Amino acid sequence: MANAHLRSKIDIRPALTLLISASLMLGAGSAFAENGPGKKMPPPIVPIETVKAASVTIHQTFSGVTLAERQVDVRAQVSGILKTRAYVEGQKVDKGTPLFVIDDKPYVAALNEAIANQSSAEAALNAAHRNWNRIKTLYSKGVASVKERDDAQSALEMAQAAVKVAQAKKVAARINVDYTRINAPIAGIAGRRTVAVGNLVNVGDTLTQIEAIDPIQVILTTSADNPYADHPALKPGPDHPILATLLYGAEGTKRVDGKLNYRAVSIDPNTNSITLRGIFLNPDQALQPNEFVRVNVAVDKLDAALVIPQTALTSGIRPGSHAVYTVNSQNKITLTPVELGPMSDQGQVIKSGLSAGQRIVTDGLVKLRPDIVVEPYKAGKEKAGKE
Template identity: 30%
Template sequence: MLLSACDDSQQTQEQAGQAQAVPVESMLINVQNMDISEPYSGRTVAYRIAEVRPQVDGIITKRLFEEGADVKEGQVLYQIESSSYQAKLDKAKGDLQYAKEQLRLNKRLAQRYKALHASRAISKEKYDEADSNYRLSLANVEINKSLVKSAQINLDHTQIKAPISGRIGKSFFSEGALVTNAQSNYLASIQQLSPLYVEFPMTSQEALSLRSNVSEKSSAQDSVKLMLDNGVEIESPAKLQFADMSVNKNTDTVTVRLEIPNSQASLLPNMYLRAEIKTKADVDGVLVPQKALKHNPKGEASVMVINAENKVEVRPVTTKQMIGNQWLITKGLTDGDQVITVGLQKIRPGALVDATNVNDPQTNK
């Protein structure tokens, strides 16, 4: 009877102890070697921008494009009244023909006088005059050729063409407007949208780290992830460039540039984008849910871990940065540690817990 009573008492105590264990959820720590991505924000910039300007004076008779449409290099955009330029070209061609005829006559006369001078039939002065007129005629033909070429260029410029391919914006001049080649206002602007630039600032140290990291990779595309402002990832390879040649001495920043294909021209200039760029490589760390960390008034971080006796311990940790909704921890945790992620409000240091392991957010296993 006494032994039975003792056994019952021990069983009751064990059951009571088990009842005191607080149910929690935990994750098993697996320290990994990983790259660090830094978040940046920037805006898109057109690959090329060209202002459409007149190169001759005149009245616009036609606008030959739709505002907001895609245009091709060399496409006629405006027509300037051309009759006066055609007349100047016709006159220049006539003057050239006259100069050629004068050259033909003076050449024949110079050849004749040369023979006469050789036989002493005329004076040297007569021959020199004929030869000089011939050479002046040669020069006059070349002058008139250049005048014809210039008149042809001016006539061609009455057709204002697209200097680049891209998307053309609003037209600031309409049919009937007088334009000049010296005016300060452009007629319209064209922006090349494919490819497209994305520019954003980063510190000089971050830029050096990024350059070093990318140089060790076969492709910079693996180092960059672009997202719209709403978080949707842009499925487009990005080529990393460095736009600035020097560091801004006031802010210690450089402007870094990405180039993306934007083949569908879905992104427009001055759009706000977010970028995640790998600026550091080969860092040993672990990702822990944000809710698992606590910070004291000094800003020092700690997590609750489960020891070999299934009791709670406070573990100081060193955090590097936030990645999504998780903290990257680089010091304080080792492989096999169990970090409590759910039930923190019900426990305190030294409390007995009954832990259930959940998926590792790093591997989803």
């Protein structure tokens, strides 16, 4: 009985296996019938665009750094004790704004001495004039000798020269008095003082620095290999202003219009680059020196360019090449090689490979392969239930 029971269990297992396998095959056959060759997959739904010729502007964007339009060191022109700082550090000052005062007492005394010396020289000149007139009269009457006449004339000339020396010394003394009051030589932002009040300053000591930042300069570079490096659009001159737009702030959202006003004569051999300079208004001092910015310049204009969205580009067959999917009248796509031109304000310029009137796929290229049929809709419009 035990052996019979064991044989019964062994006989049932192969039967169950066979039954399960048959069920799986039946299900697979049903699925194959639903998705097999008898029923095609729906074509991919893709946006398309008709290639058109248009006038476009070619822009190039350069990285640069801002610099003060003028930077002046404010230096002492006389020695003395620094008595006063009359400005607020880091604030805007106008030309002529008082900045520092140096003790002027010794220079006022020197000026008073020079004034007195001039008065003395003028008195001596008057005496020399009177003596000359007297000797000249006596000489004409034969009373005075030639030597007396010559001595009187020489004394007059020396007195005249002494007055001029005294006048010059008075002017120099007055200038030194004026130098004790140091005013802003230009308008701009006055920096930190470098000498504290109460210290002795000497001639030539730097007391502060003023930076004129309205307008502000931008120094930028472009590669000598740039195809537009020798284009007139990057060669500013007095009769050839080049308009430019400075981009700054988060993601370049802030813009200031200006112009390029300088181009270096030679190429930097270390970096193979050409230096350019732009000038931009900065009335609110929003831009500070040594700030990294970008400058956008219109370098060319094409009258009949073929322009496509960058999203329409894919890799070509050859490494480093580019292609687009063109769509024929039966909505069949072909991988078409293209040669790229420059980027424009409207999209990617195509140098060769396309013609006006051709239709191209503008997005969703990853799900495509050559020679399949697609269901197109016009780019920029809703797919209208074609999900």
